[in-house]
Amino acid sequence: MRAVLLLISFFALSTICHAENTTLKAGFLCVGPTSDWGWNYAHNNGRMQLEKRLAGQVQTTIAEKIPESAEAERVLEKMIAQGNKLIFTTSYGYLEPALRVAKRHPDVVFMQVNRFETAKNLGTYFSHQYQPMYLAGIAAGRMSKSNKLGFIAAHPVPPLLQAINAFTLGARSVNNKIQTKVVFINSWSDPGLEAEAVKGLAEAGCDVVAHAQDNQNTILPTCDKLGIYSVGFYTDAGKLAPKGWLTGACLDWGPFYEQIAKAVKDRTWKSGSYTAGMEAGYIKLSSFGQAVPEAVRKEILDKEKLIENGKFYVFAGPLKDRDGVERIAVGSKPDLKQLSQMNWFVSGVQGALPKK
Amino acid sequence: MDDLAFITAVAAGMVRSGTPVLLAAVGECLTERSGILNLGMEGIMLAGALTAVIVSYLTGNIFFAIIAALAIGALIGLLHAFLCLYFHVNQVATGIAVTILLSGITAFCGIDYVGKSIHSISAYKVPWLSELPFFGSVFFNQDILVYLSYAIVPLTYFLINGTRFGLSLKAVGEEPRAAAAAGVSVFRTRCIATALGAMLAALGGAYLSLVYAQGWTENITAGRGWIAVGLVMFASWNPWKAVLGAYLFGLAISLQLRLQAAGADVSPYLLGMAPYLLVILVLAVSKLRQKKIPAAGPTALSIPYLPQV
Structure with a gap:
């Protein structure tokens, strides 16, 4: 009984804290380990740069090795429940689960890599590799x-x-x-x-x-x-x-992630395809x-x-x-x-x- | 490149690609003959691969790296045997649990070792033998772990079929109760067989990281442990046939990569399937040709042994 009470008070406290918090929470979904010195490493690197560039204004979380399946949908829902208002889905096959979750949560912004289909609150991005x-x-x-x-x-x-x-x-x-x-x-x-x-x-x-x-x-x-x-x-x-x-x-996602996070924070973000190459520093x-x-x-x-x-x-x-x-x-x-x-x-x- | 050079290169690649699977498959043969099914081979290979990298990185000594990998293998093998023999848990479940657990642990512990350059093992030409036409450059221009695997296969075969321990091993695998009545310790025999088998799997893992990839990468085995387990069943629990299967697997990998490099116009998807297809095909055919009833494996395989009941 005491444990239950403790749990309830803990959740109550955390929601109060959350309400007072004005930092933007951003989540990242990765298909592989970020230790690969490759694709996932690059996205994680961009995430860490984002935290550094907007220190105190953005708080990030990352989920590694999430399969491109219903599991992705579950993790996305969990990220949203934790208060993330901006989510980067960093693998090709995340589009379908992201679209479904985006429909249910119009107040959350999604950025999907390497695809073209967009939604009101889902934009796409890629670089000219x-x-x-x-x-x-x-x-x-x-x-x-x-x-x-x-x-x-x-x-x-x-x-x-x-x-x-x-x-x-x-x-x-x-x-x-x-x-x-x-x-x-x-x-x-x-x-x-x-x-x-x-x-x-x-x-x-x-x-x-x-x-x-x-x-x-x-x-x-x-x-x-x-x-x-x-x-x-x-x-x-x-x-x-x-x-x-x-x-x-x-790949250098840091400046791009900063641009998107700022736009979401200022409520100036617009859906669309953010695909560019070396000219934009992606x-x-x-x-x-x-x-x-x-x-x-x-x-x-x-x-x-x-x-x-x-x-x-x-x-x-x-x-x-x-x-x-x-x-x-x-x-x-x-x-x-x-x-x-x-x-x-x-x-x-x-x-x-x-x-x- | 002329035809002979191409064939020689393919065959040398076959030995390299086949060796990790070969070691794990021979180890699983030994374990299963004692009546223990170890589905943890994939995880044990991962543990052996990471341990070898860590020790090689810290000490700069290949010998220590291999010993450490063998020790970790023995330890995990004993853990699996203990769970199966002392708590009588389901062997399929424990084996899978061991693999899942170890793939998580190695991923976590390995993060700091990704991209670290280590002392790896280079090829060593065997004097005289490496001068032999074709066979010399295929089999005797490899590294010490490959040479070790040449010794391990006949030794394992001899251990199973030519020693007193092998007799006990087969007895506990077929009729543990009868073996126990004859004074053989089922617990001890199965423990030793599982530990030895796991040591070979860990050695296969160490081969992958020290020789092949020359460093640690998460999930470096990419399913080779499971292939080894499958091979054992196809090879009717015979180490020699397991070797055949492992080399066939290696041959298909080596051949498909080199055919692509040579510019052959065959679908890469078809070539990618070849290793699995070829192994299944050849071993299935060899089983059909057997005059005797195909072996169903050790009678007591994966059945918990409860002496007091």
Whole structure:
């Protein structure tokens, strides 16, 4: 009985405290562990930056390893019950549960990554990951002696095909003999397969290996051990491969999360698609490794400026796929929707695509 | 790359990819022959992998790392055996609980070790043997843990089929009551078998983190422990057949990755399925070809032993 009373008084107290509290509570839903040095690490990093940038005004919570199922819906409801008024759902498959929960709680703002469907209180966000991969491709194209690059990816889905195509276009912009060999391993993180894939690519003659895996802990050190160059994805992980690291794509969600949290706090937030790239600082080029010579760095940084001020567009037409079919017409730029449906490889990419 | 170089590379990759599963499967063979079902192999592999990384990071010594992984394996094996033999709990439930518990514990304890560079094990060419054409570069240009696995398989087979302990092991696995009447300690025999089996699984885990991935990643095993448990049943509780299954699994992984790297135009989804499909197919066929009635496994497998009833 006493325990029950204690519990009741505890809840009463916590609701009183909550009523007095004016800080914004923001929740983050992650599909994997934030220790992966990749996708989830990047979102957690953005969350911690948000707490630092708006210290005292924002309080955050994070739920890791939540499957993209009804379980996500349960965790979202729990976050809302705890007073979170802004929730970032940081994995592709969270859209459906988030939409259902958003309908029930019109006073809570949702931000869904990597999707296009929006609702009154649900906006979407993503970054143009292919932009820095194009720049990393330039580094790979300049550094490769065998003219063979390797790329390890989980599944043949549009965001990864964009990264593979951009990487190859970048490499071929400086060396038109480049071939990119793609290996799909059907998993976002499986160190055993990743290590064997790197070895297989090295045996096939690749002297640069890039990847788009959630987990970077295996691929980068394995590349260093085999004495080949490596390119990273999602986070700046050069210290994992000190010898052969070239550069890579590096997500930087901190400023974006701050912008959204401020807007929600000031009640100026509007639903929509907040997708942008390097020009808005959503994603950056990782720092260069010691292996990249000064001239190549300069070449890449010059191109980076052109991308940032909108003078250079990676997928500008005319662009043909590897079978010679024109995919992007002369003088046109594909919009977000078209990009999100990319299902072809540019010439220079070797790898199987699922047939329709 | 010419054809022979490609085949050699695929075969060497087969040995590397197959070894962790091989070690766990041989360990599970040993455990199950004593009548204990250990579904905790996945968790024990994770524990072995993380322990090896931590000890290698702290001491910089590979030898200590392997010993520590073996010790953790033995400890968890004994815990599982104790729960099964002393409290007579359901072995399926305890095994799954061990895996779930350890995947949580390793994820939690491993956070600080993600991305840490450790002393890993490099390949060591066996003098003379590595000069052999084809076989030399496939089997004898590997690392010490692979060489250890070559010794472990025949030793395990000998332990089961050629020693007094093996006789007791099979007896407690088939007819524990009769074995007890003949003076064999069911409790002790099963404890030893479970601990030894778990040690091999932990060694398989240590192989993954020290040799393969060269560091810790959460859920580094990605289901290899479960594959080992499945292999044992398909291999009719015979360590040699378990080796065959594990290498087939490794072969399919190695082949599919290298086919993709070579630019073969085959669906990656189809190739991804190959390891599982191939193992099931070959072991099912080998079972069909058996003249005798296929073994159903040790009679007392997973049945709690209650001597006083």
